[in-house]
Amino acid sequence: MTAVLxxxxxxxxxxxxxxxxxxxxxxxxxxxxxxxxGESVALVGESGSGKTTLARAVMGLTPISGGSVFFEGQRVDGDLARLRRNAAMMFQDATASLSPRLTVGYLVTEPFRIHGLPLPDPAATARDLLARVGLPPAIARRYPHELSGGQARRVGVARALALDPRLVVADEPTAGLDVSVQAEVLNLMHDLRAGMGLAYLVITHNLALVRHVADRVVVLYLGRVVEEGPTARIFAAPAHPYTASLIAAEPKPDPRRRRADLAIRGEVPSVLRRPAGCEFHTRCPLVRDLCRSTPPDLVPVGDGRQARCHFADQRQDKQGERHAVDHR
Structure with missing residues (x-):
């Protein structure tokens, strides 16, 4: 698969x-x-894991200190015009990302003005963009403070889609929305992806959202990737204890299905005082002496996955045995 990002x-x-x-x-x-x-990748982790910082770094809103960003095979350096012309961002606070002094119609067509692209009929373009995200034409005359949370989110999507991008970076796209509105936004994102061939980088802590929208998952802890791979395989048999703990923390109506043995203990350490060895060892329910002294590498663990854990292979073997027993 050709990499967009x-x-x-x-x-x-x-x-x-x-x-x-x-x-x-x-x-x-x-x-x-x-x-x-056309791929959807979810970036997950607790608050403070660096998810939003990564999204802002991708879009050039936060300077990077090392490494490289490539967009469609070309390295992104100081000139961000091409990236921002072909990639868009949906911000976590949809209402705050819209200027209160401008109408919705102006806001959704503003990307054309920013990039100096022709805009023969702004009103018609605004109507078309709003219709694409399921909003009526009358919304174009409103101001952001007159919108509901779901409407503001859809306006943010319309603005992001104005220039037909190849990549959308969506930071908590359902944050603060009612469950029914969340479903509408997720269905909208799915339909747009299918119809336009969009690629998504979705930043979220909502694992139910991840199951619905992501092909692959990247798990961050203290700003470091601890596991990566196909969504279905990671949810079925997580290789890293942190991933397993996140999945176990999902609310479940049946108390018999809760895994107290995988509960995450304590607070997230400060990035100023990162733990020695494996950075997760201070909270890991499966910690061993090796974890406290030696940092693990991110290594393949099979099924197209990688994990940063000394004992990931052993965990996979035990989960495979458990899976075989469950299906006898």
Missing amino acids: DLRALSVDLPLGGFLTRARLPILCDVSLSVGR
Whole structure:
């Protein structure tokens, strides 16, 4: 599959602040991932894992400290015009991402003006874009504060689609929406992907959303990839204890299906004081002595997956045995 987006050992360090220190916060560490044409990749992890920082770094909104960003095979350096012409971002707070001083009609057609593209009939273009996301033409005359959460989200989608991008970076696309509206937005994203061949990089902590929209999953912990692979295989048999704990934490109506033995303990460590060895060992329910002293590498574990765990292969063997027993 041809990669639309290819990140290679991407790192982001942010200044800690203050006049007397040059210390920097290592937010992302050597993150590599790719998104193919028409593919949907989900980036998951707890709050503070670096998901939004990665999205902003991809779009050039946060400077990178190391590594490279490639878009359609070409390295993205200082000139971001081509990337932003062919890639768009849906921000987490849909209403806040829309200027309160501009009408919806102006907002959804603004990308044409920003990139100096011809716009013979702005009103007709606005109507077409709004219709594409299921909104009536009258919405074009409203201001952002007059929209519901679901309407603001759809306006954000229309604005993102204005220039027919090849990639959409969606940061928490269903955040703050009612369940019924979430379903509408997800169905809309699915239909647009099928109709336009869009590639998605979806940033979320909602694993139910991941199951619905993602072909592959990339799991971040403290700004580092700890597991990556096809969605169905990762949910069926996670190779990293952190991934298993995230999946086990999903709300389940049947208490007998809850896995208390996989519960994540404690708080996320500070990026200023990263734990030695495996960075997850301070919270891992399966920690061993090796984990406390030696950092694991991201290695293949079969079925097109990778995991950063010393004992990933053993976990896979045990899960395979359990799966065989369950199906006897």
